[in-house]
Amino acid sequence: MSVDGTRLPVAVVAGLHADARRTTVEEILRTVPGSVALHHDLTSAVDSAVHRTVRDAGGLLGSGDAPLVNDCACCALREDMVPELRRLAEGGRHRLAVLELWDSVEPQAMAEVIAAAGAPLALTGVATAIDPALVLPYLSNGDDLADVGLAAAPSDRRTVADTFARQLEYPTVIAVVEDSSCGHGGEVADGTDDALLAQLTPGVRALRVQDGGLGAALLAGFDVVAAAARLHPACALLPQECDEHGVSTLVWRRERPFHPQRLYAALEDLTCAAARSRGRFWLAERPDTLLSWDAAGGALCVESAGPWLAALPEAAWEMVPAERRVAASLGWHHEHGDRCQYLTFTSPGLDRDGLLTLLDSCLLTDDEYAAGRDGWRQLPHAFDDLLDPVI
Template sequence: MVGYRKRSLPWWKYTVEASAPILPVPVSLLSGFLGAGKTTLLKRILEEAGDKKVAVVVNDVAAINVDANLVRGTRTLANNETLVELQNGCICCTLRTDLVKAIAELANERKFDAIVVESSGVSEPEQVAEMFTVKLGNADGKKSKFGSEGDRRGVSEAARALRGANTLDEVARLDTCVTVVDCAAFSGDLTTPKDLVERFGSREKGDGDANPGDDRSVGQLLMHQVEFANVILLNKCDLVTDAEAAAVEASLHALNPEAEVIRTKRSKVPLEKVLSTGLFSMQKVLDSPGWLQHMRNNKVTQTREYGISSFTYQSRTPFHPVRLFNFLNDHFLVCLDEEEDDEDDNEEEDQEMSEGVEETRHQEDEDGVEEEEQGKPPLVVRQQIVEEKMSRQHQNLGHILRSKGFVWLANRDDVSGSWSQAGTVLELGCGGPWMGLMPEDMLPEEGSDEREMIERDIAGPVLLDRRQELVFIGRDMNCDAIVAALEKCEVTRKEASDARAAAGDDKNGGRYLRKDEWKLKLDNLKMAPIGEDPFPLWPTLEEMDLRGEGGDGNDHAGQGHGHGH
């Protein structure tokens, strides 16, 4: 008999025959774009599972779950497998409670050796992974990670499915994150100007995965899926030459050095590579992106055979906003994060764009679909713009696959800029306060590794940790040209002196300024030739309200600004 007076684990983790705890069921998460080969991989798992009992959770987000229909016809499904269908939503957003409930119920049946979850093509695996460790807690329907006021029923059902467990990983642990990449489409997806609806179809119209208004770029989504993976299946290698496959494989190794990259045809892979591998660790996978490893190691790497290289650009001088914007706009499609309530400030810009594309607004795109979204040029126009920018980038800088880090803009001394580029698209917005300006009690504990990393970034009492730190990963990159171009974007002493003089704070021409102090307080910096700062306003330290005591109610402090720590 099992003693019940003192329980270190919930009762359902014990069998009647013995008091040994039941181990959580391993879960494999399959990510990848529509058409990359996720469903084919799923069918292979079911067909080749043998005596292994596998449960499958399929999420297609379309009104009719085509993937579920395909898998249902698999020969062995009726024997050792169970299929759970999730429809009309994406498991990384609208179906969070459904997914938790489905996995928990399967795990608590205690008859499966593994659970496989096929996510939609627009899902970010990190968001799905977070669900395994978040405490459900608010089963009474209060606002939680799993839903809002309108999700009381879903939250309660998910909590009941956990049968007393606090988190999903107590009954089912995330074991392996597998990303399937279409080798033939990799380069095109990185450089396409299409938005997610144009690339994957609209869930609202019932012809695809994406939600209308989803402003993520295709390249950024692909990069998220590649960087958050333990195993990357480079599929459809039979559709390209061996040299092309090798070049894509080398790129994937550079983008995620910790992942195992396996070339496949028709998603054929040994099951031990994708089931019950024990590879997943949240901290390990968060540390796996190539850009982050290079930022921490600060070294140049190069794969000579395929021209893949990476390097870190560092500087302690702020960028001139106008020159930086012009450099970025010459070589990328630039997306600038803006405050939601700044619509009035953009009316003039919207009017100019409207006038510029009026003649082509109703022009049909490559698929014959008329452009519907107001204010955005038709796809054929955007494609032409991308081709021009990519041609300029390849000629001047080489092929930049990925760049990420943070920047310091002149006249914005309190907060950093968060820079993230994947293929064609470069996003730049507020990254949060510099760590040197944070209150002492909000910093990591003295003597910890995190604290030591922050202190190494401090360059004295004037600059603190303000700096440029950008990692570039690419193919046949001209590193010297990239560095030279960025150095030309830096503020000069003459510009700084003029700005201080205009503010009446030149201190006798700067003779009595402390070392590097000339780089600060450049609010009167001339913005020639356009006359104004091209970047949207970012919140000040006071507006960020770091201690949650008031402010504008927006959480600006933690918007992806990790400083590489």
């Protein structure tokens, strides 16, 4: 069966919480008749191959190995999964194919590959499976994936925390599995864990696997363009102001630019102030560059995300995605346009007052602001090593 009689619905299920992910997939196979799961185990990549399995509710249907591509296990997964999914579609026996991703594989890249493949495949859902009691420990884990045996390629420099954050923030469904067997010593999620998860994932539907409904949610449809826009720094769907069960989200918005040297000096304190912080910002000496802020696990990534909309000629605006134009219009400033500071910090025990004071102290003073852009460009370029590294 397919969504329109010709295409096989495909749902992606990701998650670093391996036990929760497996429980989720087993529940889908049990409750959705005619469903089948495809999984590539990247653990065996040390033997120059990725192990593939296909199973349904009754057990294993088949297995095989996919050779590495450029010594990259994740590349092998990409090369193998679409032909395998097409083979399942051509068989005509399945109502839903579940692509169960290996631990550290992020759902965005795989969802976009499936969406681009077209018929006979139809991407209908993306979920990340989690154990809520493990959300904070994983967001706080700054270990490199390579150090814990979860790297997908020799060049993989990601950490546990930033990988987990992206797994949480991309999908439209979070599959919640509360089970003491999920590898955390019998800890049980409480109100703090639930509040943290809810604040980190605005606009995402959280479903408790044991309550049912997951299969239907993963057949509802998925828009990869909208999903990418939700993560783009210029128009990201960020957490909202909240304080519940000891977990707080601070939303900090200002119009004045940062003093680069003072902000650089405060980076360590700001990075460690919250379990997760995200957003966009601007520096006085780089007034045309939209900068992204992405921090988890005590590590911060600062990158250029291109020009601010206000720095582009109006003729170029039609080339910018509509989501970004809408986001820019909501906070348009008569002088600065869409340039702004928009950062969010989410954590249990957040020191809101201290964080506000520190952030505000990094902005230009009245005298510095009055110097205008010509004066701003003369300020120290403290971020050159981060933004313009010498290769």
